[in-house]
Amino acid sequence: MRYRLHKLLHGSVGSTQHEALAEGSTKFDDSLQVPFLRGTFTFTRLRDSIMMRGYFETAVQLQCVRSLEMFEMPLRIAVEDVMFALPNLPAEEPDRVVSDDGWVDITEVLREEIIMAIPINPVHPRFADADPATLLSELGAEEESDWLSIRLANHPNQTER
Secondary structure, eight states: OEEEOHHHHSSOTTOEEEEEEEESSEEEETTEEESOEEEEEEEEEOSSEEEEEEEEEEEEEEEOTTTOOEEEEEEEEEEEEEEEEOTTSOOSSTTSBOOTTSEEEOHHHHHHHHHHHSOSSOOOGGGTTOOHHHHHHHTTOOSOOGGGSOOOOOOTTSOOO
16 A cells, blocks of 8 residues: 655645545455455655554454454554655654655555554454353353352361351
8 A cells, every 4th residue: 555645755844645545355464354444544744754644444354252253343443643754864664764756655554553453352242241141152052151150169278257
């Protein structure tokens, strides 16, 4: 996902350029593929860099930690203050530099933002507020749910109260 910002290279400080994102299925790497990307971004010329702000929407395929079923989780991600160094200036991150002819590639930025937005323990919305007994019945485990209750045994050195 590349955008040409050549007007901002020679523009005055504070000038902006608005860009839209509309992509179909996108594969970022072997483990991250999304069915769509939609969003808008604003690029703003600063003294020694170009700043990108905006948002984008996508969805990722995840496995629920409670039910182990796969589900699609929609994501709406805000992108704030991503800096792209101007050509011939030192850059903190080599993939965030405006090329000599004014192009920026935001693919790596989007990939990082998606990875950071994915929850560590994703839960299917159907099971988000379910109590353990309801969860078992919905998953087809109709057996006794006694194993879910916690029973503390008396330690041999402990007297009963």
